[in-house]
Amino acid sequence: xxxxxxxxxxxxxxxxxxxxxxxxxxxxxxxxxxxxxxxxxxxxxxxxxxxxxxxxxxxxxxxxxxxxxxxxxxxxxxxxxxxxxxxxxxxxxxxxxxxxxxxxxxxxxxxxxxxxxxxxxxxxxxxxxxxxxxxxxxxxxxxxxxxxxxxxxxxxxxxxxxxxxxxxxxxxxxxxxxxxxxxxxxxxxxxxxxxxxxxxxxxxxxxxxxxxxxxxxxxxxxxxxxxxxxxx
Amino acid sequence: xxxxxxxxxxxxxxxxxxxxxxxxxxxxxxxxxxxxxxxxxxxxxxxxxxxxxxxxxxxxxxxxxxxxxxxxxxxxxxxxxxxxxxxxxxxxxxxxxxxxxxxxxxxxxxxxxxxxxxxxxxxxxxxxxxxxxxxxxxxxxxxxxxxxxxxxxxxxxxxxxxxxxxxxxxxxxxxxxxxxxxxxxxxxxxxxxxxxxxxxxxxxxxxxxxxxxxxxxxxxxxxxxxxxxxxxxxxxxxxxxxxxxxxxxxxxxxxxxxxxxxxxxxxxxxxxxxxxxxxxxxxxxxxxxxxxxxxxxxxxxxxxxxxxxxxxxxxxxxxxxxxxxxxxxxxxxxxxxxxxxxxxxxxxxxxxxxxxxxxxxxxxxxxxxxxxxxxxxxxxxxxxxxxxxxxxxxxxxxxxxxxxxxxxxxxxxxxxxxxxxxxxxxxxxxxxxxxxxxxxxxxxxxxxxxxxxxxxxxxxxxxxxxxxxxxxxxxxxxxxxxxxxxxxxxxxxxxxxxxxxxxxxxxxxxxxxxxxxxxxxxxxxxxxxxxxxxxxxxxxxxxxxxxxxxxxxxxxxxxxxxxxxxxxxxxxxx
Ligand SMILES: Cc1cc2nc3c(=O)[nH]c(=O)nc-3n(C[C@H](O)[C@H](O)[C@H](O)COP(=O)(O)OP(=O)(O)OC[C@H]3O[C@@H](n4cnc5c(N)ncnc54)[C@H](O)[C@@H]3O)c2cc1C
Ligand code: SF4
Ligand code: FES
Numbered sequence: 001x002x003x004x005x006x007x008x009x010x011x012x013x014x015x016x017x018x019x020x021x022x023x024x025x026x027x028x029x030x031x032x033x034x035x036x037x038x039x040x041x042x043x044x045x046x047x048x049x050x051x052x053x054x055x056x057x058x059x060x061x062x063x064x065x066x067x068x069x070x071x072x073x074x075x076x077x078x079x080x081x082x083x084x085x086x087x088x089x090x091x092x093x094x095x096x097x098x099x100x101x102x103x104x105x106x107x108x109x110x111x112x113x114x115x116x117x118x119x120x121x122x123x124x125x126x127x128x129x130x131x132x133x134x135x136x137x138x139x140x141x142x143x144x145x146x147x148x149x150x151x152x153x154x155x156x157x158x159x160x161x162x163x164x165x166x167x168x169x170x171x172x173x174x175x176x177x178x179x180x181x182x183x184x185x186x187x188x189x190x191x192x193x194x195x196x197x198x199x200x201x202x203x204x205x206x207x208x209x210x211x212x213x214x215x216x217x218x219x220x221x222x223x224x225x226x227x228x229x230x231x232x
Numbered sequence: 233x234x235x236x237x238x239x240x241x242x243x244x245x246x247x248x249x250x251x252x253x254x255x256x257x258x259x260x261x262x263x264x265x266x267x268x269x270x271x272x273x274x275x276x277x278x279x280x281x282x283x284x285x286x287x288x289x290x291x292x293x294x295x296x297x298x299x300x301x302x303x304x305x306x307x308x309x310x311x312x313x314x315x316x317x318x319x320x321x322x323x324x325x326x327x328x329x330x331x332x333x334x335x336x337x338x339x340x341x342x343x344x345x346x347x348x349x350x351x352x353x354x355x356x357x358x359x360x361x362x363x364x365x366x367x368x369x370x371x372x373x374x375x376x377x378x379x380x381x382x383x384x385x386x387x388x389x390x391x392x393x394x395x396x397x398x399x400x401x402x403x404x405x406x407x408x409x410x411x412x413x414x415x416x417x418x419x420x421x422x423x424x425x426x427x428x429x430x431x432x433x434x435x436x437x438x439x440x441x442x443x444x445x446x447x448x449x450x451x452x453x454x455x456x457x458x459x460x461x462x463x464x465x466x467x468x469x470x471x472x473x474x475x476x477x478x479x480x481x482x483x484x485x486x487x488x489x490x491x492x493x494x495x496x497x498x499x500x501x502x503x504x505x506x507x508x509x510x511x512x513x514x515x516x517x518x519x520x521x522x523x524x525x526x527x528x529x530x531x532x533x534x535x536x537x538x539x540x541x542x543x544x545x546x547x548x549x550x551x552x553x554x555x556x557x558x559x560x561x562x563x564x565x566x567x568x569x570x571x572x573x574x575x576x577x578x579x580x581x582x583x584x585x586x587x588x589x590x591x592x593x594x595x596x597x598x599x600x601x602x603x604x605x606x607x608x609x610x611x612x613x614x615x616x617x618x619x620x621x622x623x624x625x626x627x628x629x630x631x632x633x634x635x636x637x638x639x640x641x642x643x644x645x646x647x648x649x650x651x652x653x654x655x656x657x658x659x660x661x662x663x664x665x666x667x668x669x670x671x672x673x674x675x676x677x678x679x680x681x682x683x684x685x686x687x688x689x690x691x692x693x694x695x696x697x698x699x700x701x702x703x704x705x706x707x708x709x710x711x712x713x714x715x716x717x718x719x720x721x722x723x724x725x726x727x728x729x730x731x732x733x734x735x736x737x738x739x740x741x742x743x744x745x746x747x748x749x750x751x752x753x754x755x756x757x758x759x760x761x762x763x764x765x766x767x768x769x770x771x772x773x774x775x776x777x778x779x780x781x782x783x784x785x786x787x788x789x790x791x792x793x794x795x796x797x798x799x800x801x802x803x804x805x806x
Contacts, residue, residue: 013724030564042678046721046730051271053442056478056558058371059271075561096413097727107268116379117331126285127328129340135333142333142365142372146270180331 001029003078005036008088009098011047018095021045029079034062037073037087037099050099057211060145063090063152064099070149070209090152092161106148109164113172113190118183128180138177141170141219143212150206150216156199163199164191166206166216173219176226188227197223233416234653237262238645239424240407241638242394242449244269246370247609247630248428249377249386251591254638255426256384259645262420264392264409266444266732269378273430273442274630277370278481278554279347280362281327281631282624283320287341288360293317294798295352296361300625301799303349303512304618305759305769307462307777309795312589312614315636320628323635324363332376334365335551345551346486349512349622349806358510362624367483367554373627392418393732394448395661397425397605399456403651404604408661410732415725417665419658423650424641426606427453427585427593428634435740435747436578436693437685440472440479444736449611451739453585454746458595458602459779459790461613462583463743464750465760467621468694470516472577473562474535480555480574482623485509487547489540491520492571493528499536507806514620514760515806517576521694530573537571576694580621582760583750584613586779586792591637597779597792604644604651608637615777618794619759668734673717677734680711680718684737688744692751697764701752708745715741746780749787754778771801 003025010018023040034052041048050073051061057075064073065088067081078085093101144167151157151165172191175181191197197220206216238259241248248263255261265272284291296317301308328334328342335343344360352359365372381388391412398405398419406422432447433439454460470491471480485491491509493499503519504511511519524534540548540556545568548556559565559572585607586594592601609630616629687707691700715738722730756770757763777792 011724012726030562032562041730043676046676047724049722049727049729053267053271053444054273054276055443056276056476056562058276058554059267059273059442061267061271077562100727103268111382114383116383117329119329123329126325127334127342130336131340132336132338134340135336138333139366142375143368145275145371146268175331178331178333 001027001078002083003027003036004084005040006084006086007048007098010095011097027078029077031078032074033066033076033078033081033085034074036078049097058145060147063147063149064088065090070153072147072211075211090148092152092157093148103148106151106165106167107146109168110146110171112164113168114183114187115171115175117175117178117181118186119180120182130179134179138174140214141174143214144170144174145212147211149209149211153205153209155203155205156201160195160199162195164195166200166220169197169220169223170214170216173223176223191223192227197227234419234421237420237422239426239641240264240420240422241426241428242407243428243430243609243611244388245272245274245428245430245609245630246373246377246627247634249381250631250634251426251428251608251638251641252386253377253380253384254635255642256386258642262387262389264389264394264407264420266391266393268390269388270374272374273445275371275374276442276479277373277627278367278479279483279486280345280364280369280624281324281373281627282347282350282361282622283324283363283628284317284361285321285324285342285344285363287337287344289352291352291359291361293321295354295359296320296350298354298799299350300616300622302355302804303620303622305620305804306775306801307615307618307758307794309615310797310799311795312616314797315589316616316625316628316632319632323628323631327373327376330376330380332365332372334363345483346510347623348482348485348510349507350624358507362483362486364483366550367481367552370627394429394452395664395735397452397456398653398657400651400654402602404602405651405653406657408658410661410665412727415728417658417662421650421653423645423648424604424606426591426608426637426641427611428607428609429611431581431610432740432743433578433581435684435688435744437689438472438475438477438575439578440469440477441578446736446739447743448736448739449607450584451742453593454742454782457782458593459586459781460583460746461586461779462615462777463746463780464754464778465582465619466578466747467513467580467582467760468517468576469513469579470520470576471538471574473558474573474575476562477577478558478562479577479579480538480558480572484538484540484552484555487551488543489538491516492537492539493523494530495528499523499528504806511806512620512622517694518762520576535573535575538574539571540567541569541571578693580626581610582613582617582619582621584611587612587614587637589614589636590640591633592640597790604648606637606641608633619761664735665731668718668720668731669723671717671719673719675714675718677718677737680714681737681740683707684711684740684744692748695762695764696751698752701748705748705752708741708748712741746787750778750780750789753789775801
């Protein structure tokens with residue numbers, strides 16, 4: 001099929017303002033959008049810049065706005081996008097070059113929720129036991145690949161860039177609801193601040209954006225409840 | 233710009249992070265990675281990590297060791313394999329203590345499932361040894377190790393691309409890296425350098441590997457005169473998504489999926505009557521190629537079917553959710569009701585930078601270490617995988633030897649000072665960059681890479697012979713010539729990813745050449761290296777490791793004996 005990619009371009013070395021580049025290519029309907037971007041970069045314009053690595057939706061490198069929606073370029077096929085495809089960088093992060101954005105602040109927020117198991121006391125010789133039911137409680141939020149799509153799609157984040165954002169809350173949830181973790185209090189202090197979970201207005205954009213099908217809003221709701229009742 | 237560290241780790245996948253955790257607190261340590269750590273390809277690993285925990289049935293590390301040695305077609309060094317299988321057990325418990333969310337048995341223990349080539353009682357029947365977290369085990373390992381690094385304040389330089397390693401007076405003195413954000417070249421003067429930069433699957437057209445797996449670490453070290461070991465052994469995983477190569481884990485067959493040809497036959501019955509679809513990967517990949525060659529591919533094309541339709545919704549949803557979704561997303565196939573088109577996909581480099589069991593890089597057949605230089609993970613060759621790696625053993629390898637090398641390097645930096653830095657230490661790296669940026673040539677990297685990947689797929693994948701390899705050798709020579717005229721349209725400083733793709737291609741070209749020379753020399757068939765003109769294993773002449781050196785006269789091959797302790801070579805039947 002013939003597709004036209006309309007890509008928002010910006011090169012800090014040259015451009016004062018972003019501009020739109022248009023590229024017509026021949027492609028298979030079953031190609032990934034990432035394949036199409038690669039085609040442009042490899043054969044038409046080597047300066048086109050974006051991040052990518054795994055090419056099958058597990059590393060979280062290539063979230064971008066595709067026809068207005070945050071998606072991973074490697075996880076969407078051309079046959080679902082039509083012949084005219086608009087591609088822009090994710091909203092809410094500083095654009096560095098073309099589709100590549102600055103994710104440092106996003107990742108710093110992730111790191112701020114103490115995303116690691118906190119335990120006190122000696123470790124058992126073998127594994128700690130955890131029932132399949134307890135394991136299931138946080139299964140959904142273990143899937144996060146830190147792609148940034150949810151936070152970028154969140155109107156509360158657009159309104160207030162300091163808001164910790166859905167991705168960080170998802171990662172806090174992953175530990176708060178892990179029966180082995182003993183860091184609940186510390187983590188809840190962090191989430192219970194002005195820029196913490198209470199900024200969430202339950203708008204559901206994050207759920208729609210998440211390429212890992214994490215029910216982000218539900219996770220945030222569970223964290224809110226845990227904060228209100230001070231227990232998980 | 234020169235910065236000084238006690239130790240530098242190159243790569244932030246499972247191996248690099250594990251090593252960094254050992255080094256943390258022992259000095260000033262930096263981890264350089266061309267990707268943000270959680271984007272590393274360890275995160276793509278699906279099926280599991282092998283350890284004889286015996287949670288569901290009797291199991292012993294000796295059985296694991298036997299399977300690994302037999303799976304390697306007896307080329308693995310058995311002292312290293314023993315360490316691998318013994319330490320696998322404590323490593324998995326460590327991961328659990330760090331919070332890794334393993335799937336659980338009804339009693340709450342770590343769940344385990346069967347995997348290719350893993351057996352009980354030295355080959356009698358499959359055993360449940362692969363510890364897993366659904367089909368996202370690698371994702372969980374990468375996340376958990378990175379989380380521990382956050383906890384221990386490990387210092388990262390993300391999006392720094394290493395271009396060169398510095399060797400001064402027989403010692404390692406540091407690395408030179410390119411900062412993607414600024415385009416600046418930084419010299420890291422360091423007492424110890426630990427390469428954990430992963431594999432090189434992108435030299436083949438159909439591959440399960442990420443775009444970033446271009447063998448940079450292997451190439452950089454090789455260009456400094458350090459040999460590469462056993463590069464002819466490259467694993468093709470039987471079940472990649474047709475054409476795309478995206479992996480569908482062996483866990484599918486571990487849970488009962490079956491390979492079928494166009495006659496709907498379970499063809500593995502003919503090739504491996506005991507283990508059937510769970511035979512080791514080299515055998516299954518060859519079986520698929522044979523079926524295709526003999527006209528039993530689906531619709532006469534070069535793929536067969538992976539049939540999961542009998543597994544039921546519960547197994548697919550709970551144990552194989554990701555790969556089920558891959559089939560739906562990328563093929564539009566519903567695995568609950570339809571078989572999935574698959575073909576073998578370039579997956580894993582058994583070879584790499586030679587090391588001893590402490591992760592020290594060794595430079596000759598006597599295992600002489602190069603002080604201060606370490607390697608671990610897929611970039612390294614200890615060798616625990618020999619001629620063919622068993623599933624679940626790479627995740628063990630990256631963690632067990634990531635840890636050992638990190639620990640040894642921690643000791644090394646206490647006991648040693650910095651090697652002096654040479655004048656203009658960064659000149660090689662600088663020249664390489666400016667040559668591309670100032671090139672007046674007309675060649676596009678992508679065109680050269682296309683030929684490379686197609687030719688390698690055609691002549692150096694599952695089946696090889698002298699004629700094909702010789703033609704390939706010439707082709708690679710031509711590509712090398714064309715590469716001299718390669719250009720980068722992007723001449724900017726910030727995030728010049730085109731420039732880096734050119735540099736990565738240079739690495740792939742060097743490694744392809746080493747692979748081809750090593751494969752031409754090895755006139756026998758063993759594990760992943762199958763020569764149609766020499767279809768038998770030949771222990772009398774070839775039970776030895778290949779070491780390939782870059783010299784001014786081309787590639788020089790030397791050979792190193794295999795360490796055999798417990799298990800004498802036998803014929804390999806399953
Ligand atoms: C799809 C898939 C599924 C797999 N499933 C399993 C499984 O179930 N079980 C199993 O045991 N094995 C599995 N494997 C194999 C295993 O996952 C890999 O071999 C292993 O994860 C490699 O880990 P690593 O730490 O060596 O390298 P990687 O995780 O690949 O990390 C390499 C690191 O090096 C960095 N790097 C590379 N080049 C440079 C450079 N020039 N400068 C700076 N940094 C650099 C990268 O940024 C990255 O951080 C699978 C592999 C694939 C592809
Ligand atoms: S929760 Fe989903 S959308 Fe948000 S960062 Fe994680 S994977 Fe991406
Ligand atoms: S390239 Fe890894 S998620 Fe798209």
